[in-house]
Amino acid sequence: MDKVSKVLLQARDGARAELHTHGAHLCSWIPVSGSEQLFLSKSSEFGPGKAIRGGVPIVFPQFSNHGPLPKHGFARNAEWRLVSSGVLEQGAAQAVFELQENIARLLVWPHVFRAELVVTIAEETLQLDFSVVNNGDTAFSFTTALHTYFKVDDITQTLIHGLGGLDYRDTVGGSRDCQQEEPFLEITAETDRIYSDITSDIVIIQPHQQVQIRQSGFNDAVVWNPGAEKNAQISDLEPNGYQRMICVEAATILHPISLAPGQLWSGTQMMTVHPKSA
């Protein structure tokens, strides 16, 4: 299955998703209720060495510029191997992808690993299970994120619940010791925050629906929206795309994950859409 580039999933109940082997990148998720839930920039580039702008980029083995590797690591730019895809016995659709070291990757990150992404859809839910095994004979550490771009109708009509009371690092202002006092976060300007110690669900609230996000295995969550000015500087982000997206990322950044030889780490981000009943 090495040459497949696009993978289409359809669960027995009609939920659909579209992925690319490039980056094991989920670009589209349409649950049974019928509307696209992921933002994908119309100006996105698709090609070797490029990261797709939108959907779910996989950040590994380095978050952002928190280390010597290229920004957000190499996984989002790499060609992953499709291990399997199809419909499970209970009717959910699932695809499994893997990425391992190769000569080019060993030159920038000298570690022997196997990363796996399992994408499962059914009804109103999308589940992303990401895992990493150390197959080498020395320990390594990494930071990671599932950089999910959620599609919203209008960012000014969107609220994020579940972060009230949490500590965060403000990447825009550069301050490390912030705390969100308000229970609901409104996006009114460029926002780039790393929240730590996530234990509750995060909910994206719009007038027509709520999306409940549950993470496990990941300690942190990133909320990112570039705002108008930064949007204009990002060539592959469509004009005013910031008005129609919000990234809520399941991440482990502040305390990197260390794996001894043979050890495995896994983390999950699970999203469920709750349409508002009329």
Ligand SMILES: O=P(O)(O)OC[C@H]1O[C@@H](O)[C@H](O)[C@@H](O)[C@@H]1O
């Ligand atoms: O433009 P990139 O490399 O895809 O990164 C997008 C954003 O990704 C977020 O995760 C970071 O917190 C932001 O600082 C960054 O700007």
